[in-house]
Amino acid sequence: MRLQPPDTVPERIGFLLLPRFAMVAVFSAIEPLRIANRIGGRALFEWALISRDGEPVVASNGMTLAATCGLAEAPITPSLAVCASFEPEHGIDDELTAWLRERAVAGCVLGGMDTGCYALAAAGLLDDQTVTLHWECLPEFRTRFPRVDAVESIYEITAEGFSCAGGSAAIDMSLDLIRRRHGEPLADRVREQLVHDQGRQPASRQRGSPGQGVDPLLNRAIALMEAHLEAPLSIQALAGELGLGWRGLERLFERYLACPPQRFYVERRLAHAHRLLLETRHPVTQIALACGFASASSFTRAFRRHHGLTPSQLRRRHRPG
Numbered sequence: 001m002r003l004q005p006p007d008t009v010p011e012r013i014g015f016l017l018l019p020r021f022a023m024v025a026v027f028s029a030i031e032p033l034r035i036a037n038r039i040g041g042r043a044l045f046e047w048a049l050i051s052r053d054g055e056p057v058v059a060s061n062g063m064t065l066a067a068t069c070g071l072a073e074a075p076i077t078p079s080l081a082v083c084a085s086f087e088p089e090h091g092i093d094d095e096l097t098a099w100l101r102e103r104a105v106a107g108c109v110l111g112g113m114d115t116g117c118y119a120l121a122a123a124g125l126l127d128d129q130t131v132t133l134h135w136e137c138l139p140e141f142r143t144r145f146p147r148v149d150a151v152e153s154i155y156e157i158t159a160e161g162f163s164c165a166g167g168s169a170a171i172d173m174s175l176d177l178i179r180r181r182h183g184e185p186l187a188d189r190v191r192e193q194l195v196h197d198q199g200r201q202p203a204s205r206q207r208g209s210p211g212q213g214v215d216p217l218l219n220r221a222i223a224l225m226e227a228h229l230e231a232p233l234s235i236q237a238l239a240g241e242l243g244l245g246w247r248g249l250e251r252l253f254e255r256y257l258a259c260p261p262q263r264f265y266v267e268r269r270l271a272h273a274h275r276l277l278l279e280t281r282h283p284v285t286q287i288a289l290a291c292g293f294a295s296a297s298s299f300t301r302a303f304r305r306h307h308g309l310t311p312s313q314l315r316r317r318h319r320p321g
Contacts, residue, residue: 001162001177002109006078010043011181014080014108016050017067018092022085022114023059028170029081029113035190036178044182050074052096060085071099079109082116085166086279088137089118097123114166121145131163132156135206136275139229143290152206165206171196217242218256221249225265229272232292235261270306273299277311278318284311 001013013033015026026049033045051057054070069075080103084091100123104110112120117133118141120126130149133141141150155164155173164173171194179187224233224241233241238261239249253261273291276282282290288299304310309317 001081001111001157001173002079003157003159003162005181010037010046012046012048012075012077012079014048014050014074014077015113016080016082016116016119017057017059017065018082018084018088018116018119019057019090020060020086021057021083022166023061023063023065024168025085025113025164025166025170026059026065026083028168029164029174032171032174032178032190032194035193036182036186039186039189039193040182044178048075048077050080052091071096076103076106076108078107079111079162081111081113081162082119083113084115084118085134086115088115089122089280092119092122100125109161111162111164113164113170115141117141117148117150117163118144120161121148126161129160130156130158131161132165132206133163134166137279139272139290140276140280143230154206168196169206215252215256217244218252221252221261222264222268225268228292229269230290230292232265232269235265238265266302267306269293270303273303273311274307274314277314287311 005011015029017026030047033047036044048068049065050069050071051067052071054067054073056064056066058064082100096119100110100120104125110120110125112131112133114134115137117126117131121141121144126145127147128149130151132151132153132155135152138150138152141148153165154169155176156162157173157176162173164170175187175191175196178190221238221242224238235249236246239246242249244252249261253259253264257264269291273287276287276290284299285296288296291299293299293302300310307314
């Protein structure tokens, strides 16, 4: 998935499977390559599935996928995709980050799928680069790694590396690779076999917002809210950014979402907090601040009103013991 083609065909790609990786992303990346081999009548691509110890890895859906080899035996491939999903920092340690740095020094182009960029960033390999990862983790990732330019796009491919948001975005990234290496006609035939729509552009947003396509001004308002979860804008300031008065902003949200902007904004922040509580190990106080609450107590009250239980109760329910 590197930008420049390697010297040999078939092109070899490694997939490093971290615990609870997203199986849908891995299969979505590999299937277009398999189909390209079949249609092309020869092996255009090869892939290796790598785990820490060479043993099978349990994915986020509970299914187990066999690995080709472990870290110690893994061949140095032209490209290597780090595959993760929930709790992306759980499987990251000094051994793994050192191994990734060794791959980079050896000339392997590294990338992340879904939340795989967490491991690359922890290894110090993404500073001053533009990457993408699953939209749920973007606010947390930006806070954790401020020197990385993390954007909400479908996929990113640069001379330094590659990344995709996971899910079906991996299909788009693999189709892009097939197109660049072997031409538009082959990529189109693969896409037809996958019954996949015309490939999205890399810069396409990963998701639509509530009301998207209904009113551009509403879309801008929601985008501003999502960009200011940690330090929320006042409704007056938000309206000013849009060239509206606060009453105009109220009418906009009531018309399309039947909800005042204040409540919508708080619900967005609480939804982000819900994800952080389940997918990270940060203390409740840190999560409260990351979601724009002045204290853990005010956060807990708002969270209980909205979700029906406290942050600590939520964690205990989903993480017994």
